[in-house]
Amino acid sequence: CTHYLFIVVVAVNSTLLTINAGDYIFYTDWAWTSFVIFSISQSLMLVVGACYYLTFTGVPGTATYYALIMTVYTWVAKGAWFALGYPYDFIVTPVWLPSAMLLDLAYWATKKNKHSLILFGGVMCGISLPLFNMVNLITVADPLETAFKYPRPTLAPYMTPIEPAVGKFYNSPVALGAGAGAVLSVTMAALGCKLNTW
Numbered sequence: 001c002t003h004y005l006f007i008v009v010v011a012v013n014s015t016l017l018t019i020n021a022g023d024y025i026f027y028t029d030w031a032w033t034s035f036v037i038f039s040i041s042q043s044l045m046l047v048v049g050a051c052y053y054l055t056f057t058g059v060p061g062t063a064t065y066y067a068l069i070m071t072v073y074t075w076v077a078k079g080a081w082f083a084l085g086y087p088y089d090f091i092v093t094p095v096w097l098p099s100a101m102l103l104d105l106a107y108w109a110t111k112k113n114k115h116s117l118i119l120f121g122g123v124m125c126g127i128s129l130p131l132f133n134m135v136n137l138i139t140v141a142d143p144l145e146t147a148f149k150y151p152r153p154t155l156a157p158y159m160t161p162i163e164p165a166v167g168k169f170y171n172s173p174v175a176l177g178a179g180a181g182a183v184l185s186v187t188m189a190a191l192g193c194k195l196n197t198w
Contacts, residue, residue: 012073032173035133039177040184043129046070046096047122047185050103051192054117060108067100095132099125103189118189126185130177 049070050063071094106121107113 035173036177039130039133040181043126043181043185044188047125048188048192050100051189052195055193055196060104063100063103067096095136099129114193122186122189123182126181127178130174134174
């Protein structure tokens with residue numbers, strides 16, 4: 001029971017992260033910074049839960065199933081945003097599924113080698129999610145148009161727009177997110193596997 005409860009808890013937290021990640025569409029000054037941070041956070045939440053679930057069952061394919069759980073939870077939760085009047089394309093596309101498939105592939109291709117899952121799967125998941133996340137962004141409405149059509153009533157202090165830093169600190173948010181995600185996801189993949197040995 002504890003194992004399945006953990007799976008549900010991680011999937012719910014992944015959903016909450018995803019809902020918060022949607023805000024960067026509205027605050028264009030923070031867009032690239034938020035894109036990097038939320039791409040990394042989503043890849044870490046995906047890899048820890050998926051690796052836990054995958055090594056718990058020992059069946060290749062369960063990482064993708066876990067990503068599907070995250071996706072469905074997110075669609076249900078974001079139905080509330082839709083009810084508040086936000087456009088339907090504000091609801092996120094399933095960006096986790098391809099990255100989870102890579103985890104499954106690493107586990108299956110190495111004949112259920114846990115260490116290969118951690119190293120190869122973690123790197124592939126961390127690298128790929130920012131790429132799919134950018135594809136997700138391309139499919140939504142123009143950020144400025146959406147921001148003016150659907151103004152937010154309040155703005156959290158930490159989201160106050162600042163001078164855009166794109167080009168001053170880094171030029172490619174996808175590359176930065178993928179690089180950081182590739183390193184950090186290996187650690188989180190190891191944690192996900194380790195949780196099964198408690």
